Amino acid sequence: AQSVTQLGSHVSVSEGALVLLRCNYSSSVPPYLFWYVQYPNQGLQLLLKYTSAATLVKGINGFEAEFKKSETSFHLTKPSAHMSDAAEYFCAVSENNAGNMLTFGGGTRLMVKP
């Protein structure tokens, strides 16, 4: 069985500061890992995904994430926060089984202060 834990349901940073959103996963097989962003009253948009190629994955809007097998982590970072980054972020894991269903973490709401 797979699971995802996102540490911190709310994270607040100042504009221009580093963004770090934490994600730890458990999976019985090598996982595929995803970060999605959800803006208010919208669906989920893919930020980036890890699929066993490079461990450092670059995504859209300046975000990146590093897969660390030894730590079972896939933390999301961005060097400099913008006001437009304020949203809810979801980490998800998928095992390449028959379903490819996504198991999501509880989400982290990112607030950006001016």
Added chain:
Amino acid sequence: DSGVTQTPKHLITATGQRVTLRCSPRSGDLSVYWYQQSLDQGLQFLIQYYNGEERAKGNILERFSAQQFPDLHSELNLSSLELGDSALYFCASSDSRGSDTQYFGPGTRLTVL
């Protein structure tokens, strides 16, 4: 715009009623997934269809059912609705080849009064 469409955008109904949510996947995608997002349960996988056949089942209640039609659109049927069924219901689609990405629709917000 992900290319996945969902109708209706909002749905308000009463307890005990039945509703149908509709999803059209991206052009060429064979897989459709349904997810429920609620305040207490978060985002949970309900069910997946691949080219018309059920492929995987998650935490879907017996009162809920889904199907995928020959044109690949999908419908999620929710019956005997309860207050606790109020949630955002998302549909996602993918081409289901290996580590494929799921693209999400804008969701249907269901309110049960």
